Amino acid sequence: MSEPSAQRPLLARLARHLISPLLLIAVGTPLALWGMAELTESRLWRRSPGGSRGGDGGPLTAEDFMPMEAVPRMPVVAGFETLSAEEADRRIRGDELVLAVEVNGQARAWPLNVMTGPEREVFNDELGGRSIAATW
Amino acid sequence: MYARNVDQQTLTLAVSGMLWEGSLVMVDQETGSLWSHLLGEAVEGPLKGKPLEIIPSVMTDWQSWKARYPDSTLVFMPAATDMYSGEFYSIGDGLVLGLKIDKQTRAYPIAGVAQAAPVHDTLGDVRLVVLFHEPSKTMRAFRRELAGQVLDFEAREDGVYDLPTGSRWDPLSGEAVAGKLQGERLESLPGVVSDGAAWSTYYGGPMWQPESWKGTPDEPSPGTLQPPPDPPAPAR
Numbered sequence: 332m333s334e335p336s337a338q339r340p341l342l343a344r345l346a347r348h349l350i351s352p353l354l355l356i357a358v359g360t361p362l363a364l365w366g367m368a369e370l371t372e373s374r375l376w377r378r379s380p381g382g383s384r385g386g387d388g389g390p391l392t393a394e395d396f397m398p399m400e401a402v403p404r405m406p407v408v409a410g411f412e413t414l415s416a417e418e419a420d421r422r423i424r425g426d427e428l429v430l431a432v433e434v435n436g437q438a439r440a441w442p443l444n445v446m447t448g449p450e451r452e453v454f455n456d457e458l459g460g461r462s463i464a465a466t467w
Numbered sequence: 468m469y470a471r472n473v474d475q476q477t478l479t480l481a482v483s484g485m486l487w488e489g490s491l492v493m494v495d496q497e498t499g500s501l502w503s504h505l506l507g508e509a510v511e512g513p514l515k516g517k518p519l520e521i522i523p524s525v526m527t528d529w530q531s532w533k534a535r536y537p538d539s540t541l542v543f544m545p546a547a548t549d550m551y552s553g554e555f556y557s558i559g560d561g562l563v564l565g566l567k568i569d570k571q572t573r574a575y576p577i578a579g580v581a582q583a584a585p586v587h588d589t590l591g592d593v594r595l596v597v598l599f600h601e602p603s604k605t606m607r608a609f610r611r612e613l614a615g616q617v618l619d620f621e622a623r624e625d626g627v628y629d630l631p632t633g634s635r636w637d638p639l640s641g642e643a644v645a646g647k648l649q650g651e652r653l654e655s656l657p658g659v660v661s662d663g664a665a666w667s668t669y670y671g672g673p674m675w676q677p678e679s680w681k682g683t684p685d686e687p688s689p690g691t692l693q694p695p696p697d698p699p700a701p702a703r
Contacts, residue, residue: 390572390670391488391503396510398485398492398501405482407496412543416533419541425530426553431539432468432524433640438539440532443551445544452504453480453493454542455471463522464471464480465542466491466504467660 402449409455413439430467434459441465468524468659469507473517488668505661505669507567521567521657527639528553531603535640556604563674564606565666566658568593574666574674580606583677584638585620585627587611595656596620598627598638606660609641609653618653 414422419440429440437459445451446467454465471478476497483494483501491504500512507519525532532539556577563574569591580586584599584606596611598620611618619630626635634646641653663674 391506391668393508393510393515396487396501396503398483398487400484401486402482402484404484404494407479407481409479413540414543416537416539416541419529419533419543422543423529423541424552425533426528428526428551428553428555429529429532429541430468430524430526431532431536432522433536433539434522438532438536439542440529440539441542442529442546443526444546444548445542446547447551448547449482449484451544451547452482452491455479456542461522462471462477464469464478464493464519465524466468466480466493467524467526 405450405452407455408451408453411454430465432458432463432465434461434463443467468522469519470522471519473509473514473519488665490665490669503669505659505665521659523655523657524659525605525607525639526562526660527600527605528603531600531605531639535637553603561663562660563663563666564597564608564658565661565670566590566595566608566656568656572670572672574661574663574670575606575608576663576674576676577604577606579675579677585622586675586677587619588675593656596653598636598641600638603639605639607638607641608656608658610656611653613648613651613653 423442428443430443430446431438431440439456439458441454446454446465452466456463456465471480478495478497480493480495480502483492485492485501487503487510492510493502493504494500495502495514498513500509500514500517502508502519503510507521509515509517529541562577564577564580565572565574571591573588573590575586575597580597580599581601581604584597586597588595588597594611594617595608596618597606597608599606611620616631620627620636621630627638628635628646629643629648632647634643634648634651636642636653637644641655643649643651667674
């Protein structure tokens with residue numbers, strides 16, 4: 332009779348001592364994990380704004396603009412020479428890639444081999460009555 | 468390819484010398500605003516937030532372009548490189564056709580388009596078709612409506628045909644070259660051919676993939692910038 336009655340208070344005492352640490356672990360662990368995940372995510376977000384932006388895959392905007400200077404500013408490219416299709420055949424290969432456009436019935440092509448390198452990435456032009464910028 | 472008019476003002480654009488996320492930043496001579504080439508929008512300066520209108524352009528090879536547009540002129544300057552010829556595609560360059568309609572964007576990787584063209588899709592409220600010209604590896608997107616009629620397309624041995632009328636279409640110009648609709652033209656949609664990685668950086672989001680794609684985890688999907696599954700040997 333004395334044994335069980337002595338054990339019960341002991342168990343109860345143990346339980347009382349154990350309950351707060353157990354509660355702390357049960358509630359605290361998920362909280363801590365969640366916090367770490369949040370932190371990791373926000374770090375990733377900052378490191379690669381292109382890859383993991385917000386999760387919705389939305390586009391970059393002007394507010395994200397963070398340029399780096401690579402080369403000096405280049406002079407404007409405008410007023411360049413154009414060839415007729417027949418003349419062009421003597422100057423470039425048939426399988427050379429071009430960026431091509433037709434504007435109001437007028438067609439023009441730019442060899443990609445020419446549009447490469449910082450000096451020549453944007454061409455200011457007029458075609459079919461419109462002012463255009465050829466770039467790719 | 469952009470129109471360089473913004474609010475009645477004609478701009479003269481130049482290479483700013485800056486890169487943003489690895490892509491070109493342009494500057495206009497008139498206001499000094501900075502323009503993201505890939506966003507097609509001013510990102511700094513007095514015109515910040517203003518978009519440039521995209522002029523639908525084609526990336527193709529010279530002989531294919533000249534065959535459709537014999538009166539075309541060609542801009543001539545000494546070449547800066549010789550890497551852009553037909554063989555360029557066989558190395559698996561990861562190009563995408565990126566469309567931008569009413570602020571909605573979607574990219575079509577060349578490998579997937581080569582496999583599944585004609586691609587029928589809807590972006591915003593625009594029903595579109597992406598056509599592929601195999602010899603020149605040219606991708607083009609068109610509105611697949613003509614005078615209120617929605618057209619479905621199918622690839623046959625000798626070209627691409629619409630189903631309602633059986634007319635044959637030229638994938639490069641979007642013009643019906645034979646059949647009942649001969650002489651009709653589909654409206655080309657604004658987009659750019661771009662490096663897939665750069666497009667993803669700027670626009671995020673998943674890329675279009677063919678429904679027929681049954682890739683395994685070891686086998687990257689066409690959206691992951693791999694060469695076409697079966698690159699045809701260049702005939703030239």
